[in-house]
Amino acid sequence: MANQAMVCCEDTVSLKEDKLKIGVVDRTFGDIDSHEPRPQRDYLTEIVCDDSIPKAKFESFLRSGVPPRDTALVSWQTENNVELIPVDKLEVLDRALYVGDVVKRNQKDAMSGTVVGNKTICSLLPAARSENYEIPPGLDELVTIHNVPSSELLNVHAYNEGALVVYKDWVGKIEDVFDEVAVRLSNNSVVVVEDPEELVLDGPHTSLRASSYERWYVGDIVKTKKYNLRRGKWIYGSFNPNIRPQGIVVQVRTIRVTVRWLARRFGRDPTHSNAWEPPTVLELDELESPEFRIYDASGAVADMLPHQENGAGPSYHVAEVCVGDRVRFKDVVRAAAKYDEPLRLPNNLPQGKLQLIPRTETLGYDMNVYMVAQTHSRVMVQWQDLTVTEESAKLLVPDHNVGDEDEVWPGEIVFTREEHKETEPELQWTNSPAKVGIVQAIKSRDRIATVRWFDSPLIRYFQHDLIPPTRTGELKPETEDVSLYDIQSHTTITRRRGDFVIIHKNPSEDSSNSAHDWFGEVVDLGLDGKLVVRLGASPVVRDVKVSYEDVTLVYSGDDELYPLADGIDGEPVGSSDDGVSGSDEYEEMWIEYEGMDGEPINSGDEHDWSTEEEDGADDDEEDESMPDLEPPESRSRPGSESPTDISSTHIDLNGDHSLSRGPVGASTEPPSVPAGAPPNLPDLNTEKLSPFVVLDTQPPSNHHYLHESPAVQSKILKRIAKEHKILRTSLPPGILVRTWESRLDLIRVLMIGPSDTPYEFAPFMIDLHVGASYPLEPPRAYFHSWTDGMGPVNPNLYEDGKICLSLLGTWHTDEHNESWSPDKSTLLQVLVSIHSLVLVKEPYYNEAGFDIHRGAPETKLNSALYTERAYFRARAFIVYALTHPSVVDPFRQELEYMYLRQWDNSPQLLNKAIAAAKEILVRSETDGDEERDGLRRISRGATVMLKRQVEQLEKLERQTLSY
Structure with a gap:
């Protein structure tokens, strides 16, 4: 029997006992980023609780926002309510994974992989009926259209918050979108309402809206006040006070957007008018200008894009859809011919017929809008050992260790932590790595990376900025195995799939404003040290290869994936109304x-x-x-x-x-x-x-x-x-x-x-x-x-x-x-808290929100990796304290006594630190079934670092034999 897939946020799920009840997971116990307190604030409808969950746990959840272990909060799309429910009552239908996501087959696995491509097929429901303008009350299989590739679909809204845009010589991100909304009333009159924010959803999905106004879609049933109609712009007919102010949305048109401008194109004369930062608010004239483009990789057909170097097939699919999205067909006529007649699918589900709503029935408005009811995704994954496999998305899990500073993946550019000593006095304030290379593969369990080094790189940086001139050059033919703890991927130059970049040199001869070929998205990392960048704002979407030093990062989706927790002046997490403190x-x-x-x-x-x-x-x-x-x-x-x-x-x-x-x-x-x-x-x-x-x-x-x-x-x-x-x-x-x-x-x-x-045995000041x-x-x-x-x-x-x-x-x-x-x-409390609650055996769980996972099998590996890293780093504290006596004043004599004195009654902490480290090395290099815990048994990559520390400690020991 197959293992039950774990439940993650944004999963599409159904009830095991009712396959037609479908929803989206909003919160889980394991996803700490979903644990905002007071979850009821996100919904208009009251959150309900499955009968099997104790009342006390449900009440605690309503305060803290943390679902009890083995439960999830689900927004049911077909029942229009929100429920806290045990995960063993759910069946995962699909998991939202995107290119660049880091995944594992199991959280206990040492090896992770990067999603490099995906294919999604959808099940669609008509968002509106031409006869009575009603949204289907449930999953009506007679009208559901199955097996629709997402590449055939477009989001119904052309402009969306968060979308990246190019205007003249600038790249920006849409912050707000302002639409005008046309509503068709029961007497066939059509009016563009004065204020869309005065509209209220009046259909079956009302309860799922967290507010009365979000974004309106064609097919929404809405109601409003009569004055909002009277003051509106009438397209057909005129205001009639006897007509009920309720109708169906027939058109949503964006008339204005606000943009946060991120960066300017390189190489343009700063006095040129296009180099001036555009206004924050762009009106309809600017939006319709040929100089304005939305980054939209769906402008190309997937099978026309080149194959990736890793052989994963065409670069990732170009349309991302989720359950609940409203979409249109790119070619509705061809779709109508393809999905022309009902049939039985291999899984015995009936295939609905795509019935076009003629514009003659809707006053010329296009009502052929569909709601995504289900998705089924398969992804191409490049694993750290360089193998590429195709997997069902729901059988993979997001890697929560993706933020680990020592984790790297094939194709990434890395530096050695050892630095090159700068000889030019005016540049000694910069950092210059001794070696720069490209990761070829990773032995995840051993924490060893195979790297090809560049021959004569020139990389200088300060904090997060590269200092020109910069050069990577050509890669040497040979490879070298190094400890993951000896290298780092640095934000100054490391790029990952999904990063948006400005290309310094235009890849085409056409340098006109309309080319827009100087901005794109990283879609692949070549093992030859080149990036593959998709020019998604270009009229013809295409992929180009560029060097790392020839691009500058503009925007990374990771910047907004992990928002900061509430400040210390905010409402305490998990606080209760009655002020009850702890257990x-x-x-x-x-x-x-x-x-x-x-x-x-x-x-x-x-x-x-x-x-x-x-x-x-x-x-x-x-x-x-x-x-x-x-x-x-x-x-x-x-x-x-x-x-x-x-x-x-x-x-x-x-x-x-x-x-x-x-x-x-x-x-x-x-x-x-x-x-x-x-x-x-x-x-x-x-x-x-x-x-x-x-x-x-x-x-x-x-x-x-x-x-x-x-x-x-x-x-x-x-x-x-x-x-x-x-x-x-x-x-x-x-x-x-x-x-x-x-x-x-x-x-x-x-x-x-x-x-x-x-x-243990390390000094901290x-x-x-x-x-x-x-x-x-x-x-x-x-x-x-x-x-x-x-x-x-x-x-x-x-x-x-x-x-x-x-x-x-x-x-x-x-x-x-x-x-x-x-x-x-x-003050004593402060010191004891640091000593006893910070300097602990498993520091991994000191991370915000991680404590609830203490002892969980799926977090043991990540905890062990953090522990082994903390151990050899703490050995460096011993070396530093004993070799920099002026820094540790006024504890110079105390440290000498505790570490260096060889008296019978002295602590001799240096000897003990060396002995303990050697014991760990012996145990770690001996084959056995003992599980690595990061403290008594460590990885091969960690032994490389610990041996180095032991050598330095033994050198100190030899120098202090006279004590």
């Missing part, structure tokens, strides 16, 4: 601290790890001075008050952080390591590793917030003193904190990654600033990334220093994430 289980969550060797610290006496709120009288206490870091032979500073003994801290992740005042001790020594700590845990009470110290030196010059104005208000200083009291005695092992007498608002933190995570608005606003935090441009080490720790954390106000909050509370939140 009881989450409310009771405790953090289990780990030592530097990763063993959990035993609980010991619970009172050692819980605190209560300090009483209000403490607010009036004078600020206490803080002990500083002194050499062993130095004495404590005179006048130091004994700190309050706060044994430990219990962190409540819902914001309840309180302190329990213990007896005032007579010693300034910090408290001992909690009972039950592993014997080989470094003694954090020693002066070498004091968890918290106030230094009498100046802050380091590389502190990110050094030049911020210091906080001098007494109220803030008192709050800082309280924070210091907590940090002084409550820091868990693995976190060291330093501040300065001269700048108590500045803090620097050193964290050692927890064991049994990809961050963070700068904090307590500003003038503290504690009303959270502290500002900056992460020092030492990956040298290799990419982020964690989804929440950006290379630019940003730390995504709800406590810091840089991450959206929901029922599982706390926000900053001026009364309850503390």
Whole structure:
């Protein structure tokens, strides 16, 4: 028995028990991009729920927008309602896949492929009946026309929002379309209504419209107010107040569009009139001008286009249709002859006859408009190993790892991460890769790419811009196998199928404005280093081959596929009306601290790890001075008050952080390591590793917030003193904190990654600033990334220093994430959250919305790939910290002690890091059935990188044998 196809957004589905009930999937549990809260806002009709789904789960969905696992939200096209329903009650009829989409046969598969071509056949319903102007109430098989290739169809609207257009020397994107709508009333009079927005759908599909006005189609049954008719432009007849203001749309004509202009043609004299940016609003005269063209690849017949280099057949089909679209036949007369008589199809469905509606019955208007009821697609896929297969679209799944920065596909241009050292002083601010090449094939499971390098390329770039002159040149004949982690596809020059580009040199001699042969769409990536670009705005659509450096990206569909989530000031995702926070289980969550060797610290006496709120009288206490870091032979500073003994801290992740005042001790020594700590845990009470110290030196010059104005208000200083009291005695092992007498608002933190995570034994440094608005606003935090441009080490720790954390106000909050509370939140909470909730074993699930997939079989591979990458990148942090001592001030001595000292009681983290990495390499290079988890067993491509890191660590080890 064939496996049930998984359900994805935009799938066309039917009920298993009722094949004629057809709909489109709007939301699924697995598609996090569909999880906008309050889904009811998208529909006029009330969302209903299948009886098998518990009421509590349905109510949660109506708040959060996240369908329960194994359910989907479906808009039924034939029943005109929206329903949350279990996926096992659905049958997938078709899946919307387009050229350039990255797919897999199964989410567990290592290999992905790119859709390079597709063929779609449709089932059509007449959108209007000539006798009574009614839309068919359901799938009436007697009138349904089956097996219609999409290449025979055109969208009923010539101008559509999002369409790309060329006007004079400019490329733009249509933002808004304004139509005039002609309505035929029951007395055969026709009027162009004054305001189309005053029309209301009055047919069977009313309930599916999210608003009273979207875009009107020929065949829509509408109603309006009488004044909207009276003030309209009458084509036939005149206003009659006795005629009901209801009728059928017989014509929709675009009279105006607004365009966002994207780019200008290269090579044109900037003083030429065509080089001036056109107006944002284009009227009918401009739209009908020969200088205006819509990018429309359907202007060519598919079988007249050239075959692709990969042998996939003609370049991808040129008409994309979806269920619910309104279409016309390109040649309705030929279609009428082709679909002339009813018959039985091979699947025993009756084939409806195409019955033309004569214009003589409709006052000359063309009412031969059809609604797409079903689609069935087959796609050509080029896999990463360069094989090409034809597949049923519904049996493939979108690859959710497509955004992976280390994923590449055949035909893409790639750079080595190693750079060429620029010798020209005036160009040393640019980046120049050591090698540039074209991917020939990929061994997905091994994370190895086969690459042909260009012979003498000249590529310089800065951020996202190429710096001219640029040259790729000729490819060398030989190939080389390299780790995927050693190369990158860079936005400066990488192009993918579906990208729209401007060609620098016109491919034809005709340089007139009407040629429009300088703009097109990338439809194929050649293994010879050339792009195939379709000139879809040219009067004769054709494909041309150009070099990567000869095109400039204008627009990519990926730019708008993943909109940003609501800002932190917006409505929290998953928030509820009654303000209920999280589940009881989450409310009771405790953090289990780990030592530097990763063993959990035993609980010991619970009172050692819980605190209560300090009483209000403490607010009036004078600020206490803080002990500083002194050499062993130095004495404590005179006048130091004994700190309050706060044994430990219990962190409540819902914001309840309180302190329990213990007896005032007579010693300034910090408290001992909690009972039950592993014997080989470094003694954090020693002066070498004091968890918290106030230094009498100046802050380091590389502190990110050094030049911020210091906080001098007494109220803030008192709050800082309280924070210091907590940090002084409550820091868990693995976190060291330093501040300065001269700048108590500045803090620097050193964290050692927890064991049994990809961050084990690695140091991470963070700068904090307590500003003038503290504690009303959270502290500002900056992460020092030492990956040298290799990419982020964690989804929440950006290379630019940003730390995504709800406590810091840089991450959206929901029922599982706390926000900053001026009364309850503390700096300690921030540090423990980073250490315990960010530096985790499976960082892949830290990505926004990914946590709901934790443990799901289909995400294990992607998680393992992220983990192995984080592991070897974190090894680079060890190397960097130990070879750049001035950067890590004031932790130079602490790092030397933890990593380099060979004393019996020293942590010797460098030795442990080397041993752990070697163990991973041995296990990964040994054949076995053990599943790769990215932490204890990694891919071949990752071993290449880890071996390189081990060599650098061993070099450091040899240099420090004298310690």
